[in-house]
Amino acid sequence: MRDPIFRTRITELFGIRHPILGGGLMWLSDAAYVAGIVNAGGMAFLTPRSFPEDGAFAAELERCRALTGGKPFGVNLNISKVAASNRSVIEWLDLALRAGVRHFETAGNAPGDMIARIHAGGGVVIHKCPLLRHALNAEREGADAVAIVGMEAGGHPGPAELPTMLAGALAARRLRVPLAIGGGIGTGGQILAALAVGADAVVIGSRFLAAQEVWAHPAYKARVVAADERASVVAFGGNTPMGGAWRVMDNATAREVRRREAAGAATHDAFADIIRGTESRDGCYRGGDPERGMLSLGAAAVFTEAVEPLEAIIDQLIDEAGAARRRIDGLAVEA
Ligand SMILES: Cc1cc2nc3c(=O)[nH]c(=O)nc-3n(C[C@H](O)[C@H](O)[C@H](O)COP(=O)(O)O)c2cc1C
Structure with a gap:
């Protein structure tokens, strides 16, 4: 120290x-x-x-x-x-x-x-x-x-x-x-x-x-170590009805959330199957699949x-x- x-x-x-x-x-x-x-x-x-x-x-x-x-x-x-x-x-x-x-x-x-x-x-x-x-x-x-x-x-x-x-x-x-x-x-x-x-x-x-x-799982940490300056994205930002920006790892889940947003999804229920916290915990942090879950991540991971x-x-x-x-x-x- x-x-x-x-x-x-x-x-x-x-x-x-x-x-x-x-x-x-x-x-x-x-x-x-x-x-x-x-x-x-x-x-x-x-x-x-x-x-x-x-x-x-x-x-x-x-x-x-x-x-x-x-x-x-x-x-x-x-x-x-x-x-x-x-x-x-x-x-x-x-x-x-x-x-x-x-x-x-x-x-x-x-x-x-x-x-x-x-x-x-x-x-x-x-x-x-x-x-x-x-x-x-x-x-x-x-x-x-x-x-x-x-x-x-x-x-x-x-x-x-x-x-x-x-x-x-x-x-x-x-x-x-x-x-x-x-x-x-x-x-x-x-x-x-x-x-x-x-x-x-x-x-x-x-x-x-x-x-x-x-x-968390070594595969998740490896992904954080590999992060470049584009590794995080914002979902639910701007003026979408869901409100409340969320900066996360750019992974398959984040891309699917943004796809549904762009297609007009506007209620919590329309995203619930992929954004629940247990999906991040069980799919990625425990399970080692960094494509699963909304994984809070900021640009400083770089x-x-x-x-x-x-x-x-x-x-x-x-x-x-x-x-x-x-x-x-x-x-x-x-x-
Ligand atoms: C994986 C992750 C989980 C977080 N969970 C919480 C939380 O439960 N409560 C909270 O107040 N902030 C939470 N934050 C925000 C952090 O406490 C902190 O404010 C933020 O990470 C600072 O920005 P940085 O990520 O650019 O360093 C979380 C951030 C990350 C990356």
Whole structure:
């Protein structure tokens, strides 16, 4: 693990060495993944929804505690538009708080109630969202920090239509709370650039997908390693009635979704047979067929050159960020 080279409001808030957050990854951010990032000096978030069996999430919290040797780790809470669906989110929060977790990443609609619950339990929360107005709203509703993700991000960048660098720079001007920016980040030079525009940390997902600790099938990781700059595509973007852009691997499923969209399919039912999450989990992550499932993937996968431990990836990011800082210093004109 590298020594710290940056101190920011987010390294202080989360008590971490490096300004690097591993965003929640549906199906993939389990204890091994989260602990890999935490033990390398960052912060990462378990996704409770990935553990549908009773008791499995509680067991994963215990496993993560053991793997991190008592270091703080986080939990991701996706808040649904449908209030009734948030009953299980509140149960996961209570479970996590009882297990001693104090760091949370929220995403989704109207976070005010969840922020209040987290604070009542003694936790801190970074709310992740795609638009400045959502970020300002989260700040007003008491979020301790905000993460802005741009259109490059893997997964659901929501209605984000701005690239990370622009959305992040704008958010840095308008927000008072600490800020992380994410989407498309896969090199240390980009981390330095994020800090330079006013961010306190970065959120990364795609660059970590082929890490050794990720449990997914080797054939999937090989596909991530082979990704070029066209490896991800956006489905359900623009003004389609389905709304809600989803950046995924360009595979047979994504092409079929786009074919149905172009043919006018406009209801969830018209896509349900191919977009359900268990299709990704069972067909690709477990089954090893990267053509199956909507596989959230951002363009930053292009920076992955090998299957490596998370610590090696994070060490490299920090080394590159340090080198980028020296490069900038070297460009200064002597007075
Ligand atoms: C495979 C995958 C699954 C994801 N699942 C979630 C999730 O369940 N909840 C969430 O808040 N974000 C999720 N995200 C978004 C990431 O947490 C993070 O914001 C995003 O990956 C950052 O952009 P990048 O992929 O360009 O690094 C997911 C991203 C990927 C690639």
